[in-house]
Amino acid sequence: MKNVLLLLTFFLIFSCKEEVKIEAANTDVQGMSATxxxxxxxxxxxxxxxxxxxxxxxxxxxxxxxxxxxxxxxxxxxxxxxxxxxxxxxxxxxxxxxxxxxxxxxxxxxxxxxxxxxxxxxxxxxx
Missing domain, CATH: 1.10.760.10 (Cytochrome c-like domain)
Structure with missing residues (x-):
């Protein structure tokens, strides 16, 4: 049971980091709108x-x-x-x-x- 919780926590942490990367990429694209x-x-x-x-x-x-x-x-x-x-x-x-x-x-x-x-x-x- 501890292994399942640990594995679940691990996936949650890494999935949140991916969302941050996507948001950062969108910000970069919006920053280029001037050109x-x-x-x-x-x-x-x-x-x-x-x-x-x-x-x-x-x-x-x-x-x-x-x-x-x-x-x-x-x-x-x-x-x-x-x-x-x-x-x-x-x-x-x-x-x-x-x-x-x-x-x-x-x-x-x-x-x-x-x-x-x-x-x-x-x-x-x-x-």
Whole structure:
């Protein structure tokens, strides 16, 4: 009987420690939420949006670089999300607007959260 009680106590102690580890892991994940929009934005930019085909972080390819776009929108207090929804005029390189215009079919399918994440990704290049 003593062995059973000892064994039961042993399992209780170790099962409680596992719960603490799980809670600590959840706290770490929540602590990373500050960078989550930027990471999501990068994933959308490189994947679903296929934006990286024309835009690179610091180099003009077909379209202006991400850092140039972020800098202009920041300086001119522009609304990048409105542009991606095709609700505002381009402010970076209007001569490339027709090329970008074909991509609005994709960006208009983005949720508000996805648009904010892409915007956060762009502005992360200003740091």
């Amino acid at each position: 989550a929009p930027e990471q999501l934005g990068k994933e959308i930019f490189e994947g679903k949006g296929n934006c990286s085909a024309c835009h690179q972080p610091n180099t003009k390819v077909i379209g202006p670089s991400i850092s140039d776009i972020a800098k202009k929108y920041k300086e001119q207090n522009g609304n990048l999300i409105a542009f991606l929804k095709e609700e505002s005029a381009p402010i970076v390189d209007p001569s490339q607007y027709e090329v970008m215009r074909t991509n609005f079919a994709i960006t208009k399918t983005f949720s508000e959260e996805e648009l904010k994440a892409v915007e956060a990704y762009f502005y992360s290049h200003l740091k």
